[in-house]
Amino acid sequence: MESLEEIEAVFAVFDDLDNNILEEIEVPEPRNPKVYFRDVDPFRDYSEDSFKMRFRFSKNIVLNVILPKINDSLQSETQRGLLISPICQLLTALRFYATGSFQIVCGDIMHNSQSTVCYIVRRVSRALASLMQDFIEFPQNLRKTKDSFEKLGCIGRAPGLENIVGAIDCTHIKITKPRGIIHTEQYRNRKGYFSLNLQVVGGPNLMIHDIVVRWAGSTHDSRIFRNSRLNIKLNNNEIDGVLLADGGYPCTRYLLTPISNPSTPQEERYNKVQIKSRNSVERLFGVCKRRFPCLQIGLATKLSTTANIIVACAVLHNIAVEYNDTIEVEDDVVDVIPNNNAQPSNSTRTTGTGDGLVLRANIIARYYTF
Incomplete structure (x- = not known):
């Protein structure tokens, strides 16, 4: 972060x-x-x-x-x-x-x-x-977080995934066309509007554990993670655990992704558990954007102020979660949830390191073969 x-x-x-x-x-x-x-x-x-x-x-x-x-x-x-x-x-x-x-x-x-x-x-x-x-950090007691993720992913006889400390994903915050920049088109995302691509790691209780807000809308999710401090900490074992991610990320020893084309019942069971656990970060986006509609409608402020507004809303969201200050949102606020079955155009969807692919295969063979 x-x-x-x-x-x-x-x-x-x-x-x-x-x-x-x-x-x-x-x-x-x-x-x-x-x-x-x-x-x-x-x-x-x-x-x-x-x-x-x-x-x-x-x-x-x-x-x-x-x-x-x-x-x-x-x-x-x-x-x-x-x-x-x-x-x-x-x-x-x-x-x-x-x-x-x-x-x-x-x-x-x-x-x-x-x-x-x-x-x-x-x-x-x-x-x-x-x-x-002070408010956006990984909890001191990661054991509690891992147990919560394991319970969250249970589906029938299929157990939840172990050693999970967070779910990672990106969401786009709409902005007006930046002025005074030569390469303004880098802020135009694949959906055609200008945005900042916000990376978030969320916990099972919808708490934000890590946030990166500096990348233009056209930047791919995997590139943001690859250049983040979080990636360095995970690679150096400074954080004891594994993150859940969607198919836009490579599968590594600290990043578990779903199987792109499951061909066996075991792989299908793993995918269902992985997606159910990972949906916590997508629900986090929905809750945060409903509480603070400025993040969904879009921001017309200059870039430094926009970044501060996004981080401020993340801090306020964590305060609301910590003090259990829930809110009833209006029905006319639309929540855009990513499609889990969407096929990312980036080739990293089918890639991963040897250690990551072996880890995923071992998990499937050990827990989802029955």
Whole structure:
């Protein structure tokens, strides 16, 4: 997993050329006294259910869990003018994540100007993204994670897979066409729209254990993994376990993939167990995008801010899972789940290292022959 500074450095060069985007005004407009939460108090005006529907978290989690962790980062460096309190900044950003709407619309709802909302979203997103090292990591007790994955994959007499510490996959976050970049087409994915390809490793309880957000939409999933720190850690045995992946990845001693064309009942049983266990990361994408529709609708911010928003939403998702802060989502929010039977065009689908193929064959022969 990369640090926040490394993620921002990737997009810094592009963003320097992109400062003329109307939505990304660096300094907010002069503030007007009518702009602030003097007449709007979400904690007072909304019931618990209405508050959670609008901000995606309960009042208690916002006040006692999220705010204390970023309160100092949101304090104003000066005392000039009428200041926007940290809690008002946090609620404004949460409202943006929860709607994915134009910033000017979020500003009207929260009684702020568009440029002020832009400034707040950028500031709050960076503050939340700075918590990445604290909230996005592999658990200390991997034994519990392995047992949960083993139970998750059981199908009848077929046991679940052992020694699994996570499921890896990528998802596309839609963005507007980047400006100031010579090779903008590298951000256009195979479905025809501009995106960032986000790599995530998820646990059996939908917790995010690792995230990589720096690659353009046209980059293949296996290339992202091959160049990630996670690959190095697994290869050096720094993480004791194996990841589950789809057919777009090569089969290695620490990456188990399904059989491309199962020809025996044993291989079919293995595939069913592998797919059932791996679906946890796909459900993670669905839950996260439903909680934060901005990730599904798309982001029109500059690249560094977009990366921070994505990481911020990942941090918030883990906080919600850790504190069991569930949410009822609207029926009109569409969840795009990848098709497990889709045939990736990349040739790595049928490849793998000798150790990986031998490991997979041994697992099939030992557990799924009956």
